[in-house]
Amino acid sequence: MKIDAQGIYYRDLNLKIREAVAAGATRIELDNVNGQYFIGDGINKPVTITINGVPGNDLAAFMNGATIIVKENAQDNIGNTMNAGKVIVHGHAGDVLGYGMRGGRLHIKKDVGYRVGIHMKSYQENKPVLVAGGMAGDFFGEYMAGGVLVLLGMFSDEPAKAKHGYLFGTGMHGGVIYVRGGVDESRLAKEVGVFELDEDDRSDLDGYVREYCRDFDLDAKEVLKERFVKVLPRSKRPYGNMYCPMPR
Numbered sequence: 001m002k003i004d005a006q007g008i009y010y011r012d013l014n015l016k017i018r019e020a021v022a023a024g025a026t027r028i029e030l031d032n033v034n035g036q037y038f039i040g041d042g043i044n045k046p047v048t049i050t051i052n053g054v055p056g057n058d059l060a061a062f063m064n065g066a067t068i069i070v071k072e073n074a075q076d077n078i079g080n081t082m083n084a085g086k087v088i089v090h091g092h093a094g095d096v097l098g099y100g101m102r103g104g105r106l107h108i109k110k111d112v113g114y115r116v117g118i119h120m121k122s123y124q125e126n127k128p129v130l131v132a133g134g135m136a137g138d139f140f141g142e143y144m145a146g147g148v149l150v151l152l153g154m155f156s157d158e159p160a161k162a163k164h165g166y167l168f169g170t171g172m173h174g175g176v177i178y179v180r181g182g183v184d185e186s187r188l189a190k191e192v193g194v195f196e197l198d199e200d201d202r203s204d205l206d207g208y209v210r211e212y213c214r215d216f217d218l219d220a221k222e223v224l225k226e227r228f229v230k231v232l233p234r235s236k237r238p239y240g241n242m243y244c245p246m247p248r
Helices: 010-022 199-216 220-224
Strands: 002-004 027-034 048-054 064-070 084-089 105-108 129-132 145-151 174-180 192-195 228-233
Touching (some): 105 199, 174 199
Parallel strands (some): 002 027
16 A cells, blocks of 8 residues: 655644554555654554655654564654564664664664664563664663664764764663674773673574664675674663662
8 A cells, every 4th residue: 555645744644554554454655755753653563664755753653563664764763662563774863763662673774873772671572672784873772771782883874983972881781782893992881891792692693683684685694794792781770879778
């Protein structure tokens, strides 16, 4: 099914999408998208939505099983509190990606902005994974409580730019971050450290990278041939000393 989003107010566009899903559509293609908010929010059926254009903020928020393919760039807050499903962005994406994300996949081919992975979390078998193919801004993995971030630093329109910004991992107290080619330790927050991968890491990373490469028709062997490191929190309570002790 095709929907022309040219000039359609975001609420009206999202109503059309929900009506199509309720009527049984399994594939929806949106043409001429230009900044409409909240596309795919809360959808809990295995529908595939292909977006031709640039969607607005909060794409796939609270989503629970759909797949969204963005053929161009995307804006901020992708996957806000997302439970399941996948978002594939063939260009750049903005800030605060995966905020509070609880499951599913976010695959961004190129650069990402600030505060990516903030408050990501996992529970039992639910483990969110966000893979960024290019460079990242400041506060990557901020307050991360669970899940997986992967930063490749490969597919950027600005290859001379730093792979990641400052305060990498600020407040991180769970989950893991894998970085291809190493990190700039002068830009790390004091709450995190850099470690070598073990066999479980290599097995997990192999799966994440191969799935990512399938989505963009990339050579997984080329991506995986470079050394990766992992960034982990040094403490599960990085700000524990900021709180008053309970009275006895």
